[in-house]
Amino acid sequence: MHVDLGSSLDATPGVSRASLERLDEQVAAAHERIAAGRDAHEHGYEALNLPSTVDLDAIRTAVAPFDDAEAVLTVGIGGSALGAATFADALAGPDDPDAYFLDNVDPEHVSRLLDSLPLDRTVLNVVSRSGTTAETLANFLVVRESMADAGVDWTDRTFVTTGESGNLRSLAEKHDLPSLSVPDGVPGRFSALSTVGLAVAAIQGHDLDAIRAGSADAAGGLSGSLFETPAYAYGATTYALAGRGAVTNAMMPYAERLETFAEWFAQLWAESLGKDGLGQTPARALGATDQHSQLQLYRAGPRDKLVTLVRPRDYSDRAIPETDLDGLSYLGGSSLGDLLDAEFEATEASLVESGVPAIRVEIDAVDERSLGSLLYEMEAACVLYGELAAVSTFTQPAVEWGKNAARGLLGGGDFEEAEAVDQRTSLVVE
Numbered sequence: 001m002h003v004d005l006g007s008s009l010d011a012t013p014g015v016s017r018a019s020l021e022r023l024d025e026q027v028a029a030a031h032e033r034i035a036a037g038r039d040a041h042e043h044g045y046e047a048l049n050l051p052s053t054v055d056l057d058a059i060r061t062a063v064a065p066f067d068d069a070e071a072v073l074t075v076g077i078g079g080s081a082l083g084a085a086t087f088a089d090a091l092a093g094p095d096d097p098d099a100y101f102l103d104n105v106d107p108e109h110v111s112r113l114l115d116s117l118p119l120d121r122t123v124l125n126v127v128s129r130s131g132t133t134a135e136t137l138a139n140f141l142v143v144r145e146s147m148a149d150a151g152v153d154w155t156d157r158t159f160v161t162t163g164e165s166g167n168l169r170s171l172a173e174k175h176d177l178p179s180l181s182v183p184d185g186v187p188g189r190f191s192a193l194s195t196v197g198l199a200v201a202a203i204q205g206h207d208l209d210a211i212r213a214g215s216a217d218a219a220g221g222l223s224g225s226l227f228e229t230p231a232y233a234y235g236a237t238t239y240a241l242a243g244r245g246a247v248t249n250a251m252m253p254y255a256e257r258l259e260t261f262a263e264w265f266a267q268l269w270a271e272s273l274g275k276d277g278l279g280q281t282p283a284r285a286l287g288a289t290d291q292h293s294q295l296q297l298y299r300a301g302p303r304d305k306l307v308t309l310v311r312p313r314d315y316s317d318r319a320i321p322e323t324d325l326d327g328l329s330y331l332g333g334s335s336l337g338d339l340l341d342a343e344f345e346a347t348e349a350s351l352v353e354s355g356v357p358a359i360r361v362e363i364d365a366v367d368e369r370s371l372g373s374l375l376y377e378m379e380a381a382c383v384l385y386g387e388l389a390a391v392s393t394f395t396q397p398a399v400e401w402g403k404n405a406a407r408g409l410l411g412g413g414d415f416e417e418a419e420a421v422d423q424r425t426s427l428v429v430e
């Protein structure tokens with residue numbers, strides 16, 4: 001990824017080149033810590049070793065029985081869905097099996113989706129690192145029943161990705177299902193480049209080697225200076241801006257195919273860095289669409305934001321037909337890509353003009369190699385930010401609290417968090 005920090009210099013809030021140079025000493029120390037964590041295979045840091053540890057052949061072998069699939073339905077949530085969905089939405093071609101994701105338990109949505117799928121030609125991909133997430137297991141039971149009702153032997157159509165033990169692992173063993181393991185030490189939101197994120201890409205026929213090559217390039221490029229490492233430039237600058245008041249980070253790709261990437265980024269940034277009263281709220285926007293809605297706030301609202309503008313440098317373009325319609329001739333002979341690029345640059349300039357910090361992130365193209373690199377570098381940026389902020393990047397106690405409360409309410413165990421539900425105050429207005 002290519003990072004241009006220029007539009008964040010001297011904004012309000014903003015950083016100066018001198019302050020980034022001072023911060024670079026802390027970046028060097030954080031880089032040492034990250035390298036030591038990777039060498040010792042520590043929890044979380046291990047995710048940054050995935051380019052060399054992921055077993056692509058194991059993924060290909062696990063999905064080989066499903067080479068006739070017309071659709072792949074992933075049942076998973078959070079880190080067990082968003083990485084795979086990012087690849088699927090970015091890379092999908094017209095002849096690929098369709099990818100669907102059940103990452104919610106909205107009953108109407110689940111029923112409608114199941115009614116629309118050719119279940120006898122669908123692969124069911126059940127993913128849960130812990131093997132205990134209620135939404136995932138409930139959806140799995142519902143899909144399994146639908147398959148049975150449709151006369152489909154679900155054991156022929158299902159594969160599982162989970163930890164070495166737990167409910168899902170036992171189920172896979174009991175029914176002799178093809179399965180993959182979630183690698184040790186890799187938290188869900190850092191697992192896009194592992195078995196968790198790559199199995200759907202394999203079923204869709206995408207180039208796993210190129211994804212890995214892109215992430216390996218990025219891993220090889222990590223150095224002790226933010227001025228030499230795009231991932232650290234992004235992580236250090238977003239950290240510095242948050243400390244100066246930019247507590248919201250609007251992630252705004254200018255490519256429809258990267259819309260899900262912004263969702264993936266939101267989980268990575270929010271769950272990893274939202275600790276101890278610190279963090280930076282990820283907002284999701286899409287260029288150019290959200291120029292016509294959210295940009296007003298970004299430019300003229302509270303001075304608590306930075307905008308990350310993302311775009312591919314190369315894409316297949318489409319010409320705009322010539323026209324003699326009054327006032328529109330300037331569009332004719334141009335292209336949709338020219339227009340989108342102009343919108344990107346105009347938006348960046350408008351933010352600079354009003355003093356709002358922006359960071360420009362460019363990738364070569366929306367392809368396997370660039371995505372492997374982009375996801376790896378955003379993970380490295382996040383880990384660096386967490387080191388600089390001294391937060392526990394790889395845990396999510398606040399999320400676990402809510403999971404326990406919900407499980408307790410459903411009678412899934414004795415969880416004291418569930419008591420808080422009865423203790424809430426209500427103030428009803430009808």
Ligand SMILES: O=P(O)(O)OC[C@H]1O[C@H](O)[C@H](O)[C@@H](O)[C@@H]1O
Pocket residue numbers: 077078079080127128129130131132133136188189271396399400
């Ligand atoms: O993969 P699972 O164990 O089912 O977890 C799925 C998700 O559950 C929780 O909400 C965690 O906070 C997320 O980080 C995780 O990605």
